[in-house]
Amino acid sequence: MNPNAMMKQFQNLQKEVMREQEKINNTVFTGESSLVKVEVKGTKELKSVKIDREAGIDLDDLEAVEDMIVLAVNDAMKKIDKETENKLGKYTSGIPGLF
DSSP states (O other): OOHHHHHHHHHHHHHHHHHHHHHHHHOEEEEEOSSEEEEEETTSOEEEEEEOGGGOOOTTOHHHHHHHHHHHHHHHHHHHHHHHHHHHHHHHTTSTTOO
């Protein structure tokens, strides 16, 4: 294959990857646990935390609330990782450690 054609193909592939990554970065993912809902940007930046105040949360048991926040954030992070793998995995198959 012509080196110039290969370079052009690589540049096109790189642009596609960057477009897909930008879409992921701009997407807001929701993570949930029984009492907590969080929103996390695709960049893994926490946007918001909502606690269901009507669920009768016992404020004396803040450890349980903290655990629910952790569960919700981890849920959102897993969704981001899954979306990243779904969108970018096709570009990185066979190249270990990229995404």
